[in-house]
Amino acid sequence: MKTMTFATAATLLATTAMADVNIGNPMGMTGPIPDLVAPMAAAVDLAAQNINDQGGMFADGQAFNVVRADSACDPVAAVDAVTKLINVNGVSAIVGPVCSGAAIAQAESVSIPAGVVTLSVSASSPAITTMEDGTDLVFRATASDAYQGVALAELAIAQGMTELAVSYANDDYNAAIAAVFVEAYEGMGGTVTANEAHEPNKASYRSEVATIGASSENLALFSYYGSGGITLMRNALETGAFTNFIGADGMLSDEVIEQIGAENLGTTTFTTAASDSSTPAYAAWQAIADAAEVPASDPFVPNSYDATFMMALAIEHAGSADREAIAASLRAISSAPGEIILPGQWAEAKAILAAGGDINYEGGAGNQDFDENGDVAGNFSKSTVVDGAWAAELIQ
Template identity: 80%
Template sequence: MKTTVLATTAALLATTALADVNIGNPMAMTGPIPDLNAPIAEAVDLAAKHINEQGGMFADGQTFNVIRADSACDPTAAVDAVTKLINVNNVTAIVGPVCSGSAIAQAESVSIPAGVVTLAVSASSPALTNMEDGTDLVFRTTASDAYQGVALAELAMANGYDNIAVSYANDDYNAAIAEVFVEAYEGMGGTVTANEAHEPNKASYRSEVATIGATSDNLALFSYYGSGGVTLMRNALETGAFSNFIGADGMLSEELIDQLGAENLANAMFTTAASDDSTDAFATWKALADEAGIPAGDPFVPNAYDATFLMALAIEAAGSDEREGLAEHLRAVASAPGEVILPGEWEKAKAILAEGGEVNYEGGAGTQDFDENGDVAGNFSKSVVVDGAWQAELIK
């Protein structure tokens, strides 16, 4: 009898697990950007909480589960993590990972061959745009660095940097945005005095700084703060090699201020994906985030909420958690026609879809209309240190 009871209990547990809707969420919980990653993961969990509190999935209210794995902002770790999520956890789709190199590697090696949709929250490398050949399985809720690199070049020129040295970490994300920046900057009439790669995670970059520092007072730095960026900037400040610093979101962290001191960052500014805080969608998102204690405007945080909510909407619209055909539904719920759905409005969206209607999600990160490559236009901000903290301003 005891054996029978245990077997029955196990069968019931298995049935319950199968009744849930599971998505995979590979995140950079370790690696070079854990501080940046932490609120992004919280936003994913908040979206899942709203979905489950407002009726769950489908007519019988199945639980929407986020199964997290550590991609460590590393291509090899991401492949391993997503392989387990897809083949062992049997997730319907992937939301994340957060780093471009990880997103590219797992998509090429695992998710695309398996026919599983990936919706990245912050992987912004231009290489994602054209990596598919007719599969339509890779999307993202943040703009490509094909746009951010241009915005950064315009910012450099607007600040009078008519010549600049470029140093970029030798990885998929930083090399790609540096290339876009250089092309755009030179096209605007700027002079690139040096354009050098640096290897991540070195104990010192004094030799690199000395070489490129002799060519310009201005440095465009493309690196992750936790894998060499802080060290390189420290070496540059110690030697007085540069007067001005600009760069992209891999460097935008409180750790930079903590390590280098706010007083030493007066002439530093970095761009990142941003939200237009004048929209109703952002106001709605901010109220939800504030209530949950999540920084609404931090880099890629609204993008993560939007990606999770969108994926749930797509699965709900599909009527099942089958992988096949999900991309078509993802495109449908992200754009017109359809009744506008704002962050947190799961119950409203669920009712519309149940009646055979259409929805159009407008997110905290902005309009999430995917183009033919799965890209969105997005917005960018520039951040500078004011009163000891980063202060962001939307780039119009």
């Protein structure tokens, strides 16, 4: 009887050792920003392909699988999606979600109670920094809007916008960055003539535009392009309420140009998280992305690759897909000391870890050293319309 028990246990251990490594990937494939998310999802898949093409996970070469779900950039949908990923699909960790409201809701309701690490590819609300109490399970591969809001305020002042009105969508992401922006802008001497929330997904925003439009020709707009931002901009232009627009990455989409017209966007500037294209890490990333026809410089695309690659490195470092070990390993593989690992260098990283060495991943999106809150520093760019398309310039 004991012999049978030992044989069964050995068989189970061998089966577990050979099991694939599965991570959950709740992305906003539908909802307010699907055009932005599609290349981000492609970058996640590219990272998984690079890992599997270079030997997979651990000594046995297990497959690294991305189990995707649609969080729809919606808190309720994100909770449902991540609940299924964790409880039904049994994933070891979460890479995503995309939007801040979705990331916060699923973390508070599902992933933190389950002891599962979340590494968001783009959720940037300042509220994420302080949401944990006694755990270390929420990370992100993009900078907090506590930084982007300040950068945007500096940009507005530099562009001569000494006064402006503010309109923000009533959601976690847009309300948070608007608050950071207003505080920073006023601290720099700017005057906010109106500061009003608008509800997403309305057919018309003419009344909102009329309320704030008599105060300034400049509008700081914080919204998702697919859930009201385009409509509000169109209403503002139709009524002549505003002529100059400034805002953040929720509005940075080709659909804005298609719907509003490039000729009407000559005085529009939107910021987003960006990469420093002069670094060796970005060069490595661009080579990989170009070969796969993934747009290397699109918003949050390198962040999506970095997050996926780092999660695999963390699991490899931990030596198993055990959920409890991933957070500490995520910190270990992303900061000094250790040999620098660039995007695509899976085989090199795997060999170093197998020999007991340390690695330090440097991503296409920039340095990925996590602070005590799971945040990273970051760069930002400003985008304007040039020759009918968005043209980005790194903010120094």
